Amino acid sequence: MKYLNKLLAKNKYIEDDFIKRLRYLVIGEGMLMAGNIKLMDFAIQNMPNEGCVLEIGSYGGLSTNLIAYLLKKHQKNNLLFNCDAWLYEGYHDHKGVIDKTIDGRNDISRADYSTYMKQSFINATLFLCGSKLPHSFHLFSKDFFEKWNSKESLIDVFGNSITLGGLISFAYIDGGHAYEVAKDDFNNVSKHLVLGGYILLDDSADAMNFGSAKMMDEIKQDKMFKVIDKAPNYLIQKIK
Template sequence: MLNYLKKHYFYALKFFKLNLQKNKIMRFSYFLKKAVFYLFNKPIIIKEAELDYLKILVPGWFEPGHLYCIDYAIKNLNSDKPILEIGTFAGLSTNIILHFLKKYNKNNLLYTTDWYLNNIKDEDKICDLNNARLACDYLKESFIRNVKTFHPKANILSSDLASDDFFAAWDKNEIKNLHGGSFKPKGEISFAYIDGNHAYEFAKRDFENVDKLLISGGFLLFDDSADYTNWGSKKLAKEVAKSGNYTLIRKNPHYFLRKK
């Protein structure tokens, strides 16, 4: 019995050590790929003083290089059709888009959708929360408050639907607006920022839905798509760039494209 336990303990330890090593190697290879990428493709990082406090006050995963892309897209919008953001989290990127709309005197409507971490399970443990699902409400309320606080007059309609359901309602159904009332998402769009689920199948469906609505000359920004990342969104962005239907404006470091 003792030998049996020893043997299994030994294999478990070996497995754990191997995994630890694998993780270390993967992390090292990620940083190496990133370093090489930055050596040849230094992202353009612009400064925007009005956003300095916002970036401290509103939590999020905003990639510094996106500032250049969003500024560029909004400055060069060739239409007054709406903008679409998939994946707002607490509203950092949303407020950044709204900031540039105001800066360039553009009145384009901003549609947003996020399911506010709807994949959290009741039993997940988050500090003293009785039910982990309360965190979804917390995040959604934070988003609403962050938009209301920093851009109270914004031309924005927001949904809490999964992106598939949001697109299913397009041109068809009235859905709840998080800022009050309801709305029907409709028509074409001039710029899409895709930052929802980064797994290939999800990102691809988001792209296919966006592609049907995006006007010629419209802009497309894929989050987490830089060549050194391992996300499905990277695989997808590369395919879109190669499709011949989009011009790659820049990898900054993530794929920023314009529809032909």
């Protein structure tokens, strides 16, 4: 923990006034490490112009609205797509104890929590990105990629129609953190990632005990990717 705190202090991004405000405005502050902001900012400024930006795992919209803001700040026209299954992930699910209600409250169902979170995402995004909405889908990432691969036309959660498919210039992977899910997300993104494109993998830091961190050890051996930075999560670039 001491090691992580030290890394976090070192990696703190100098937040502009809007980013400071955003962290109090949109649900999910505990989900977004300060170092991720620095890495997203770098990736968005340096990513290729062709291709879209994709986020897997949007929760209440904090990172989505941050990415949308950074795209605007750096005058990038790449389209923003995102998907979330809006699942409630309990603290003890990994032990096989899956209640129907949320942690510590047996009067609030997981289903209601999920609806609340999705609605919060929609409210925040309509409020902050009304003039240029992302294309957001209520889908598991594996289903999203199936539709991406077959270039399906879909209606997003804002009621707008779009045809999926094409190249990705930057992806923020922050959906399921189990090894198999993170690996599938990484493989699916890699297939569409343009040369020179970036991936930021949440919860991939060395000290972490998530599937994403285990997968990062494998990615470090992959000659197609280069580690650009870690803060403490990893930002990688496709180089082959």
